[in-house]
Amino acid sequence: MTDFAATKAMFDLPEGVIYLDGNSLGPLPRSTPARLDSMLREEWGKLLITGWNKAGWMAQPMGLGDRIGKLIGAEPGHVAMGDTLSIKVYQALASALELRADRKVVLSDNGNFPTDLYMAEGLLRTLGAQYELRIVAPDEVEAQITEDIAVVMLTEVDYRTGRKHDMAALTAKAHSVGALTVWDLAHSAGALPVDLAGAGADFAVGCTYKYLNGGPGAPAFIYVAPRHAGRAVPALSGWLGHAAPFAFDLEYRPGTGVERMRVGTPPVMQMTALECAMDVWDMASIEDVRARSIDLTERFIAGIEAACPDLELASPRDAKLRGSQVSFRFADGYAAMQALIARGVIGDFRAPDIMRFGFTPLYIDGDDVDAAIAIIADVMNNNLWDRAEYKVRAAVT
Structure with missing residues (x-):
């Protein structure tokens, strides 16, 4: 049983702030x-370039990949860290398209x-x-997965409303027509259980600065299913994705498995x-x-709807159908959110009218929710x- 009081104590939260972002x-x-x-003084400062070997810097991308892999249901050795989420999206989609070279349509949602x-x-x-990028409404995705689709590229949890796709069902539908899947877990990793292996996902990507608390600019991750890891060739063929970077070959030879997805x-x-x-995780x-x-989200929704009739719930009401955030619509949502931030309740705003609140039990508890509702x-x-x-x-914003 997780001791959430203990995990909350592991974070440096400003006094007087309820952090819902x-x-x-x-x-x-x-x-x-x-x-x-310590890393700066004892490793970089004293070890200098020998830190790549002596401090284990070069091994960090795969070691951290396995730690994150446990949270997203990935097989060991099939998650690599590095670069940005945008880069990893590009890599995953390019590799998936090459594996389905006879098809030209990528399906996503708005x-x-x-x-x-x-x-x-x-x-x-x-x-x-x-090639075509076909964009449909989220609730139309399943019906639009047809035999001309090469890749279904989706974010599991909608960044605005928190609406959650059924990864297992949509992946199964894609496979039934010969398509592959690329899942963005930016609002899933660290927010809810993910089972990439169980769902049969082909590729997945995600960031680590949101629910995983890696800090601004923290690196992204990429997952490649074992059945594809030896065949997927990255479009961005970086030096550290080479089979032998320090052989300094002039021609690219892909590294082993997901390590070939390392770029910079x-x-x-x-x-x-x-x-x-x-370590907190x-x-x-x-x-x-x-x-x-x-x-926490059920408590928040009930409290806000009882106290704030001007706010309209934008997130799914059924908790099973949303991630770990709650969004409300309000025409002057930007101004309202700035007023809340000035009072110490930090959420954020997403155009055109979404006031968004994130709930992270590692450091948010029921008292925080009640205090936020009152403010x-x-x-x-x-x-x-x-x-x-x-x-x-x-x-x-």
């Missing part, structure tokens, strides 16, 4: 500053995160006019910070996290958001 950026684990200081669609558009444009130099400082976050069960998340009710019912300074859009 861990679905966008997780907070700082208390151990991270000292560990980074709830997908825009960068995934942008990466797909760019890739397909370079491949030629015969590992971001050692970011991976060191992520290791601290994963070693204290928790993802099943316990999911159960507590459902309790939100005060701000909304007394129109405290209706001030000029709250309506000025910042670069990040």
Whole structure:
């Protein structure tokens, strides 16, 4: 049984703040500053370039990959870390398309995160006019998985509403017509149990700065199913994905399995910070996290709907159909969210009208939820958001 009071104590949370935005950026684990200081002084400072061997920097991408793999139901040795989520989306989609070279259509939905669609558009444009990115409504995806589809590319949990796709069912449907799947787990990893192996997923990608608490700029991960790992050739054939990087061959030879998906130099400082976050995850069960998340989100929805009639629930009402976030619609949602942040309740806003709140049981509890409800009710019912300074859009919303 996970001790959530103990995990909460592992984070450095500002006094007077209720942090409901861990679905966008997780907070700082208390151990991270000292560990980074040690890495900088004792490893980089004293070992210099020998740190790649002596401090194990080169092995971090696969070691961390296995630690994250346990949270997403991946087979050992089939998750690699590094680069950004956009890069990993590109790699996974390109490899999947090459494995289905006789088909030219990528199917996605309009709830997908825009960068995934942008990466797909760019890739397909370079491949030629015969390729098509087909975008449908989320509830139309299953019916649109037909025999002309090469790849179904979806984000499991919708970043705006928290709506959750049925990974196992959609993957099975894709396979029934000969298509492959690429799953984006940006709002799943660390939020709910994922079973990539059990669902038969082909490729998956995700970031580590949200629910996994790796910090701003933390590296992304990529999963390649064992049946594809020896055949999938990365379009971005980086030096560290080579079979023997230090042989300095002029021609690319793919490395073993998912290691061939490594591209650039590992971001050692970011991976060191992520290791601290994963130490906290070693204290928790993802099943316990999911159960507590459902309790917290149900409590929040009931409280907000009772106290704030101007807010309209945008997330699925059935907890089984949503991730670990709750979204409400409000026409002046940006201003309202800025007013809440000024009062110490930090969520975020997604255009055009979504007020989004993330629930991360590692450091959010029932008292936090109740306090947040009271502040939100005060701000909304007394129109405290209706001030000029709250309506000025910042670069990040």
